[in-house]
Amino acid sequence: MSSDGLWSIGELAARAGVTVKTVRFYSDAGLLPAAARSSGGHRRYGPDALDRLRMIRSLRTLDLPVPEVGRVLDDGEALEDAVAGRLRHIGAQLSALRWQEAALRLVHDCPPEERADRLRLIGSVTTPPETTALVRFWRRWLPPRLPARVVSTVLDHAVPQPPDDPTPSQVMAFARLHVFVSRPCSPTATPCQPAAHRRESGYRPAVLYDGLAEAFALAAPEICADRAPHEGSALDCFVAAYAASRGTDDTVAFRRSLSRELASDPRIDHYWHLTAELSTDGPPTAGAAHTWLRNALDTQTTGVAGAGAPAVGPPA
Known part of the structure; x- marks a missing residue:
């Protein structure tokens, strides 16, 4: 960390255990705004960016779309709706897979x-x-x-x-x-x-x-x-x-x-x-x-x- 208490994009990526490309992607998507810019125009991040980045990764692990992640980060109450939406989507996918499995057995087990x-x-x-x-x-x-x-x-x-x-x-x-x-x-x-x-x-x-x-x-x-x-x-x-x-x-x-x-x-x-x-x-x-x-x-x-x-x- 530099004397101003901010991290470079590489330092933030190292602390979070992700690649610089990942940090840049979320920054470009507006999910991880930089706290400042260096004299050379490079992004600088505060310690709070680490918690925000970890939250982004957790939400993405649940396969929430990037726009949905942004809404959750801006409004904590949106998390319940986002999770419920994913559960409905996954439920429909599982139902489709069960129907496919039963249909395959129907074909497989007949003469x-x-x-x-x-x-x-x-x-x-x-x-x-x-x-x-x-x-x-x-x-x-x-x-x-x-x-x-x-x-x-x-x-x-x-x-x-x-x-x-x-x-x-x-x-x-x-x-x-x-x-x-x-x-x-x-x-x-x-x-x-x-x-x-x-x-x-x-x-x-x-x-x-x-x-x-x-x-x-x-x-x-x-x-x-x-x-x-x-x-x-x-x-x-x-x-x-x-x-x-x-x-x-x-x-x-x-x-x-x-x-x-x-x-x-x-x-x-x-x-x-x-x-x-x-x-x-x-x-x-x-x-x-x-x-x-x-x-x-x-x-x-x-x-x-x-x-x-x-x-x-x-x-x-």
Whole structure:
């Protein structure tokens, strides 16, 4: 240290255990301002620069970008936000790696003759996967003029979130689901709107979906207890939602008609079948409740449970 108590750039670099090039880089970036200049124009640094340089190195070790480091140095309270941002970024990277690992195992562990098909299937999904196509499917599927709050509730319950640490079978299920919902639908083969939604004047879709949410909640304990689909308050609520949305009475004839109508739209059954493979933990999904109630209705009206059978729909 010279008589003025300042260090040259070389002295600062030596004390910090870094190269002169590193000190110059951070100085040029505005992170490490010099305290003064020598008569020859060389940078001179005070003892506080050593602590600042060590802080810069620590922050860079966490892979914070240089501009973010500058904000933290200028405002100590910015450190929490910066660290939280890095954690989110690293979490997304780890999720992507886990999906890649599961996808690789899916290809590696299958018979050689199936690998090309599996590669094409999983290649249609981003890593980590997005749910945009699933949301678009539901926005086409739901009836028009549905209040925004109802749409939001349906999307929250019907669109599965990809697991952070998926199994190979879950990668396959999500890829099949993504391909399935991305297919164009036609009025004859795979209608965008189910028969239960195609109603003219007097149809109140918000009443239907509010009632279905209540029916699903009533069915959940029955599903958790592993009880077979049966008559009761959950089924009555389910049917009442459809009847009230159409301004009609819940009669035996209406139940038979509703059973046939719901069976005529196999596309949603295939969707629930695939989402069930993704949601192996937690409370019953909307799809599980819908299937249970469909079975209960079919059993009551025909004596045969049909909705819980293997999903009817084009294989993905």
